Amino acid sequence: MSTSTIDVTALPDAPFGARITGLDPGDISGEDQQRLWQAYRTHHGLLCLSFSKLLTAPELHALTTVFGENEFAPGRVTGFGRKAAEGETELSIEAQVAAIRARGDDPYLAYIGNVNPATGEPTATSSRFFGEWEWHTDMSYIPVPPTFSLLHARQIPPTGGDTGFCSQILAASELPASLRQRIIGLTIKHDSTYTSSGQLRPGMTPPASPIEAAGHIHPILRRVPSTGEEALFLGRRTNSYIPGMTITDSEALLDELWAHATNPRFCYRHRWHTAEVVIWDNRMMLHMRYPMDESEARFMWRTQTRGEAVIPVA
Ligand SMILES: O=C(O)CCC(=O)C(=O)O
Ligand SMILES: [Fe+2]
Numbered sequence: 001m002s003t004s005t006i007d008v009t010a011l012p013d014a015p016f017g018a019r020i021t022g023l024d025p026g027d028i029s030g031e032d033q034q035r036l037w038q039a040y041r042t043h044h045g046l047l048c049l050s051f052s053k054l055l056t057a058p059e060l061h062a063l064t065t066v067f068g069e070n071e072f073a074p075g076r077v078t079g080f081g082r083k084a085a086e087g088e089t090e091l092s093i094e095a096q097v098a099a100i101r102a103r104g105d106d107p108y109l110a111y112i113g114n115v116n117p118a119t120g121e122p123t124a125t126s127s128r129f130f131g132e133w134e135w136h137t138d139m140s141y142i143p144v145p146p147t148f149s150l151l152h153a154r155q156i157p158p159t160g161g162d163t164g165f166c167s168q169i170l171a172a173s174e175l176p177a178s179l180r181q182r183i184i185g186l187t188i189k190h191d192s193t194y195t196s197s198g199q200l201r202p203g204m205t206p207p208a209s210p211i212e213a214a215g216h217i218h219p220i221l222r223r224v225p226s227t228g229e230e231a232l233f234l235g236r237r238t239n240s241y242i243p244g245m246t247i248t249d250s251e252a253l254l255d256e257l258w259a260h261a262t263n264p265r266f267c268y269r270h271r272w273h274t275a276e277v278v279i280w281d282n283r284m285m286l287h288m289r290y291p292m293d294e295s296e297a298r299f300m301w302r303t304q305t306r307g308e309a310v311i312p313v314a
Contacts, residue, residue: 083203
């Protein structure tokens with residue numbers, strides 16, 4: 001007999017995704033884990049979990065562990081969306097982690113918002129933060145990008161700040177045959193210079209052109225091993241470049257791919273409720289954040305799981 005209290009329902013009016021209720025974040029059983037994985041497969045990589053109160057950091061980490069090993073948050077340790085500052089070059093990852101822990105912080109937790117994580121007070125925040133964010137997958141500029149991201153809503157504005165998700169499985173399945181043929185075997189260099197809200201990352205300088213941009217090269221069409229499906233892997237548009245092409249040809253093909261990949265029929269727009277956790281597979285979808293009012297507070301915790309080498313579709 002089932003002991004799991006989880007209930008799974010498809011998101012209404014969405015091409016993918018499920019709503020999960022009834023999970024106790026302090027007591028996730030083996031059966032709960034199986035049902036979460038089953039819901040992940042059935043509903044194509046997006047799970048929206050309702051909770052009655054905010055999770056603690058250990059609870060969010062425990063939920064993250066259901067989907068994989070915790071990965072460093074971006075901008076914390078060198079090589080993960082962060083370049084070494086002056087005098088830091090010789091610090092090992094372990095030494096950086098120890099320094100983060102010593103100041104009472106958590107290297108696996110990203111704070112996303114306009115609120116001081118320690119005090120809950122509003123912080124001075126770039127106006128870019130409040131505008132529309134770019135479609136992207138998380139940390140695609142590193143050699144092994146994280147597979148799952150979990151976003152936990154701690155403070156949500158009364159309007160605005162929704163998050164969009166766009167299935168790159170659906171986008172790949174509807175690629176015109178000629179376009180699919182043109183991109184088999186091609187790669188994209190995924191730039192690490194700017195965040196999704198358009199801000200320069202720590203230690204980065206703007207490149208002269210996408211050809212010079214710092215980042216990692218990945219196949220455009222990948223296979224998702226957990227389901228065997230094909231997915232488009234575009235990362236983000238800014239400073240993206242297809243190696244081996246002239247910049248003009250690269251820009252033209254990228255524009256064509258992005259126009260196809262972000263077709264609204266592949267997308268779902270999530271309106272947040274406080275305490276929710278949304279879990280998504282970065283191999284299967286893009287995401288972006290919609291604009292919000294500068295006078296409002298929005299604060300999320302994010303975790304991510306360690307990925308595996310990107311598998312090209314041959
Ligand atoms: O805050 C959001 O809605 C999205 C933030 C984001 O891109 C992320 O957490 O990866
Ligand atoms: Fe993101």
